[in-house]
Amino acid sequence: MMHSLRARLLWWVLLPLAAFMVVAGVMAYDAARQTADLLQDNALLASARTIGEDVEWSNGELLANVPPAALEIFESPYQDHVFYRIVADGDRLLGGTPELALPSEHAAYPVFYDTTLDDQAIRAVAYQRQLYNAGEALSVVVVVGKTQASRAGMLAQLWHPQLIRQGLMLVLAVVLVLIGLTSELRPLMKLKDDVADRDPMQLEPVRVDHLPTELRPIVDAINQCIARLKLHTSTQRQFIADAAHQLRTPLTLLDTQVQCARQCVADEPALSDALTGIHRTSRKMTEITNQLLLLARAESAPSPAPNVSVDMTQVVSSVLEESLLAAQRRDIDLGADLEGDLRVAGSEQLLTALVSNLVDNAIRYTQAGGAVTARCRLAGEEVVLEVVDNGPGIPAEMRAHVFERFYRGMTDVEGTGLGLAIVQRIAQTHGGSVGVAPGKGRVGLVATVRLPAWKD
Numbered sequence: 164m165m166h167s168l169r170a171r172l173l174w175w176v177l178l179p180l181a182a183f184m185v186v187a188g189v190m191a192y193d194a195a196r197q198t199a200d201l202l203q204d205n206a207l208l209a210s211a212r213t214i215g216e217d218v219e220w221s222n223g224e225l226l227a228n229v230p231p232a233a234l235e236i237f238e239s240p241y242q243d244h245v246f247y248r249i250v251a252d253g254d255r256l257l258g259g260t261p262e263l264a265l266p267s268e269h270a271a272y273p274v275f276y277d278t279t280l281d282d283q284a285i286r287a288v289a290y291q292r293q294l295y296n297a298g299e300a301l302s303v304v305v306v307v308g309k310t311q312a313s314r315a316g317m318l319a320q321l322w323h324p325q326l327i328r329q330g331l332m333l334v335l336a337v338v339l340v341l342i343g344l345t346s347e348l349r350p351l352m353k354l355k356d357d358v359a360d361r362d363p364m365q366l367e368p369v370r371v372d373h374l375p376t377e378l379r380p381i382v383d384a385i386n387q388c389i390a391r392l393k394l395h396t397s398t399q400r401q402f403i404a405d406a407a408h409q410l411r412t413p414l415t416l417l418d419t420q421v422q423c424a425r426q427c428v429a430d431e432p433a434l435s436d437a438l439t440g441i442h443r444t445s446r447k448m449t450e451i452t453n454q455l456l457l458l459a460r461a462e463s464a465p466s467p468a469p470n471v472s473v474d475m476t477q478v479v480s481s482v483l484e485e486s487l488l489a490a491q492r493r494d495i496d497l498g499a500d501l502e503g504d505l506r507v508a509g510s511e512q513l514l515t516a517l518v519s520n521l522v523d524n525a526i527r528y529t530q531a532g533g534a535v536t537a538r539c540r541l542a543g544e545e546v547v548l549e550v551v552d553n554g555p556g557i558p559a560e561m562r563a564h565v566f567e568r569f570y571r572g573m574t575d576v577e578g579t580g581l582g583l584a585i586v587q588r589i590a591q592t593h594g595g596s597v598g599v600a601p602g603k604g605r606v607g608l609v610a611t612v613r614l615p616a617w618k619d
């Protein structure tokens with residue numbers, strides 16, 4: 164079963180064409196055969212007549228002289244054997260080869276017939292002439308036969324050029340049809356690439372301009388499907404965002420209540436320990452809820468990002484300022500290397516979350532006493548942000564997975580596994596990208612974010 168549309172169309176064009184060519188070929192062969200037969204028979208008859216004309220009476224006896232011209236007529240490069248037999252009065256041999264068969268039924272002369280001689284196929288003609296002598300009538304039959312080499316040669320000469328012409332036409336048709344199909348199927352292939360190369364998050368309709376009318380209904384159906392998918396996805400994202408948002412209030416309340424309870428039971432160690440546990444769990448839940456909310460926001464953010472310029476220098480500075488306390492607590496040297504005008508188009512809130520997640524990772528996974536630096540610079544049309552640390556880094560086999568949701572490395576540090584998924588999503592909605600690589604001398608980690616620079 165062929166699944167290629169092009170192969171099938173080609174098949175349906177070529178099948179009738181090939182059938183037509185076979186019929187035309189057979190007809191051409193038939194016409195060539197008729198012509199060759201006619202020419203051969205005419206030559207045979209002319210030869211038999213010439214021989215017959217030269218049979219004469221001589222002193223009351225019949226005498227047959229075979230003139231050379233009668234046989235020269237058959238001269239050809241094919242070296243045919245020519246035989247003749249002259250018979251008078253039914254069975255009296257006047258000359259020639261006696262083995263050459265006479266026609267079986269004596270129909271009206273001249274008779275053309277096929278026979279064999281020494282196992283060779285022979286085409287022969289029998290020609291009859293009446294001779295009169297002193298009131299006596301005598302019938303003389305002249306038979307001339309020849310082998311078939313020149314006829315076969317003539318047939319080939321007549322038929323082969325036709326065959327070659329038709330073969331060439333078939334080849335030409337295949338080439339033209341292939342070219343035509345390739346060019347006509349290009350919009351379909353482009354449509355296929357368009358749909359196949361899509362990012363799973365890209366729920367924009369497929370463009371319909373420049374498409375053949377036959378493809379429009381398919382594309383319309385795909386677009387309707389995409390629209391439904393988009394609605395469905397946005398409803399779900401909204402649901403997650405709402406749920407996370409709703410969860411935040413009771414969780415904050417829980418946090419306060421647990422703190423209050425801890426103060427009240429400070430003199431009962433067992434209860435106090437339990438409350439400390441509850442407090443840690445509620446903290447973790449708050450963290451997950453916050454990250455989920457952020458991810459839902461990042462995913463429902465319009466792509467491309469809104470046309471508002473955001474100063475990355477300012478975003479990075481404010482994130483570093485907020486992280487200072489956490490860095491000090493772990494005795495980490497937090498530094499910055501920021502160039503002047505670094506603006507990108509997008510959402511300040513989301514970009515702050517992006518930087519904050521990277522700096523948070525660097526501080527949390529680097530050993531106490533380590534160093535974390537945030538660098539931001541302009542490289543051509545891009546603003547490049549690098550968060551560099553000298554911590555344990557990420558092993559090569561894990562690097563491909565760290566951007567997956569809920570993926571966590573081999574670490575004792577608490578976390579939800581959503582941070583880098585959020586970073587990647589925000590970078591993508593801003594038309595940029597993110598990557599992680601080992602630092603200089605394969606120490607630590609460099610997380611690099613590239614965003615298109617703001618254009619005035």
Ligand SMILES: Nc1ncnc2c1ncn2[C@@H]1O[C@H](COP(=O)(O)OP(=O)(O)OP(=O)(O)O)[C@@H](O)[C@H]1O
Binds near residue numbers: 526565566583
């Ligand atoms: N700077 C880093 N150094 C070493 N490992 C890192 C670093 N940043 C991330 N990782 C590894 O990548 C994993 C995924 O990071 P990600 O930020 O997505 O999640 P998380 O930090 O575990 O959770 P969250 O950020 O949501 O609190 C981490 O669990 C950690 O193992």
Ligand SMILES: [Mg+2]
Binds near residue numbers: 520523524581582
């Ligand atoms: Mg993280």
